[in-house]
Amino acid sequence: xxxxxxxxxxxxxxxxxxxxxxxxxxxxxxxxxxxxxxxxxxxxxxxxxxxxxxxxxxxxxxxxxxxxxxxxxxxxxxxxxxxxxxxxxxxxxxxxxxxxxxxxxxxxxxxxxxxxxxxxxxxxxxxxxxxxxxxxxxxxxxxxxxxxxxxxxxxxxxxxxxxxxxxxxxxxxxxxxxxxxxxxxxxxxxxxxxxxxxxxxxxxxxxxxxxxxxxxxxxxxxxxxxxxxxxxxxxxxxxxxxxxxxxxxxxxxxx
Numbered sequence: 132x133x134x135x136x137x138x139x140x141x142x143x144x145x146x147x148x149x150x151x152x153x154x155x156x157x158x159x160x161x162x163x164x165x166x167x168x169x170x171x172x173x174x175x176x177x178x179x180x181x182x183x184x185x186x187x188x189x190x191x192x193x194x195x196x197x198x199x200x201x202x203x204x205x206x207x208x209x210x211x212x213x214x215x216x217x218x219x220x221x222x223x224x225x226x227x228x229x230x231x232x233x234x235x236x237x238x239x240x241x242x243x244x245x246x247x248x249x250x251x252x253x254x255x256x257x258x259x260x261x262x263x264x265x266x267x268x269x270x271x272x273x274x275x276x277x278x279x280x281x282x283x284x285x286x287x288x289x290x291x292x293x294x295x296x297x298x299x300x301x302x303x304x305x306x307x308x309x310x311x312x313x314x315x316x317x318x319x320x321x322x323x324x325x326x327x328x329x330x331x332x333x334x335x336x337x338x339x340x341x342x343x344x345x346x347x348x349x350x351x352x353x354x355x356x357x358x359x360x361x362x363x364x365x366x367x368x369x370x371x372x373x374x375x376x377x378x379x380x381x382x383x384x385x386x
Contacts, residue, residue: 135137141275180295180305185236187297191357194302198342206342220264226276227256227263228320231385236279240287248274278371280313286372295361303364 181187188302210218230253252268259315260267268274285307287290293306316322321337324330354357 141148174341180292180365182294183296186356187295190297190299191360192296193299197300200211202338202342206339206346209339210343210346218340221261221336221340222344223256223266226266227253227260230256230276230375231320232315233277233279233317236281236284237277239281239284240279243278250276252276279284280308280311281314282308283372285311292368292372295365303360305365305368308368323376340361 213221222314229248234249234253234374237243237249252274255268255272256263256266259271266328269276282305292308296304296306296309298304298309298312320333321330321333324333332379347355
């Protein structure tokens with residue numbers, strides 16, 4: 132399917148984990164949304180990296196249904212019933228678990244200073260920070276949180292991203308990032324929890340916490356949301372891997 136034909140698809144609302152960035156509504160955020168929408172017709176390279184578009188769109192539709200009828204309602208209920216300070220603590224807790232994965236990937240990249248910083252964050256926040264509920268590492272010790280995953284580790288060693296790929300329940304990815312996601316899942320501390328009910332509850336908490344962090348992104352999506360997410364994801368990952376991108380910025384920034 133060509134990009135021109137893709138643009139004729141009916142616009143849809145955002146879906147579960149297909150929200151690749153954490154943004155807040157603002158003039159700059161809206162300008163970025165419009166820029167990405169206008170960029171889509173000219174993104175020949177992105178289209179060429181999406182030979183599986185028909186399959187990806189079908190998976191995208193499935194993820195939308197899951198989000199519309201399950202994840203988003205649960206997330207909105209969670210936000211309305213949970214005090215902000217408690218939501219922040221829960222976000223800190225899962226961020227602390229993520230620092231374990233970041234530490235492993237820093238080591239795999241042989242970036243010992245970064246690994247030491249990430250490990251120190253885990254140590255400080257897990258103890259002084261009451262199991263990660265309170266972010267102490269950065270305000271008290273200047274230990275900045277970084278984002279690393281095995282997909283970026285593979286990119287560091289020259290592995291090409293491969294075709295764009297939408298994963299069921301997960302959302303935007305590439306062949307390289309899908310492999311990375313599988314590895315990161317194995318080293319995720321949640322998977323070490325032997326009690327099945329507890330492990331599943333934590334996994335559900337991760338999904339709801341993430342979805343809550345990007346609810347405000349929904350209103351910024353315009354036009355064909357499949358193209359919007361694809362462009363946003365590919366550009367963000369290119370920036371994270373150190374490749375030059377037109378935007379010249381990371382989509383992980385707050386706006």
